[in-house]
Amino acid sequence: MASHFLLLALLAMAASLAMATDPTQLQDFCVADITSNVFVNGFVCKNPNLVTENDFFFPGLNHPRNTANQLGVNVTAVSVTNLPGLNTLGISIARIDFAPYGLNPPHTHPRATEILVVLEGTLSVGFVTSNPDNKLFAKVLYKGDVFVFPQGLIHFQFNAGHESAVALSGLSSQNPGVITIANSVFGSKPPISDEILAKAFQLDKKTVDLLQAKFWMNN
Structure with missing residues (x-):
């Protein structure tokens, strides 16, 4: 079936x-x-x-x-x-x-x-x-x-x-391609400046650094 x-x-x-x-x-x-x-x-x-x-x-x-x-x-x-x-x-x-x-x-x-x-x-x-x-x-x-x-x-x-x-x-x-948002933003190589991401997402740099460390490993 x-x-x-x-x-x-x-x-x-x-x-x-x-x-x-x-x-x-x-x-x-x-x-x-x-x-x-x-x-x-x-x-x-x-x-x-x-x-x-x-x-x-x-x-x-x-x-x-x-x-x-x-x-x-x-x-x-x-x-x-x-x-x-x-x-x-x-x-x-x-x-x-x-x-x-x-x-x-x-x-x-x-x-x-x-x-x-x-x-x-x-x-x-x-x-x-x-x-x-x-x-x-x-x-x-x-x-x-x-x-x-x-x-x-x-x-x-x-x-x-x-x-x-x-x-x-x-x-x-x-070949449709795929862009996973979190991986692309926080896991780019080399990384996007944490100052840019902190301002874009209204986060403090420490939080951005934690996210980048996490998604860098995933990527």
């Missing part, structure tokens, strides 16, 4: 992401040559004569992931870097496993809109609009529910239940 639900979710996401944000391909496929030293906006095409069915294949997304970490979450991303056949197709996918009270912390995808379907459990999700409104749109999702996060907006997912939760995420880019 779970496998049938996973298949239906995949098909729904594929249909919903037909209008992609990445450039449209001009040929049947352009399998990414990950080993190429040529730099372009995306990846150089692999010689079509060397392409095999494995270039379009990624196994095991049905298997639970380990969530024994500080946040209680594990994101298994399937993008062009581990599924080369996605190159130029403007789509990717991710499995997100949540421990009880696990959190996928506030983050953005600079190159993609995200659509999420809950496969198991209960998730509290939301996103925040841009300045000046900064309006929060939040919802509690149950098995089979779908929610969309517009491209570039800060969003989050939290397992509000006592049991583990699983979600499947579709993204409108072969």
Whole structure:
């Protein structure tokens, strides 16, 4: 039953992401040559004569992931870097496993809109609009529910239940990118000046230094 639900979710996401944000391909496929030293906006095409069915294949997304970490979450991303056949197709996918009270912390995808379907459990999700409104749109999702996060907006997912939760995420880019807000701000290398962060977040420098030490280690 779970496998049938996973298949239906995949098909729904594929249909919903037909209008992609990445450039449209001009040929049947352009399998990414990950080993190429040529730099372009995306990846150089692999010689079509060397392409095999494995270039379009990624196994095991049905298997639970380990969530024994500080946040209680594990994101298994399937993008062009581990599924080369996605190159130029403007789509990717991710499995997100949540421990009880696990959190996928506030983050953005600079190159993609995200659509999420809950496969198991209960998730509290939301996103925040841009300045000046900064309006929060939040919802509690149950098995089979779908929610969309517009491209570039800060969003989050939290397992509000006592049991583990699983979600499947579709993204409108072969390489959507992710910016985790706390890690980027307090864990940048080299660090942003604590004077700047103290003023930006209305904190004292000691608190900023503690946060930077914490997120520097995480990064």
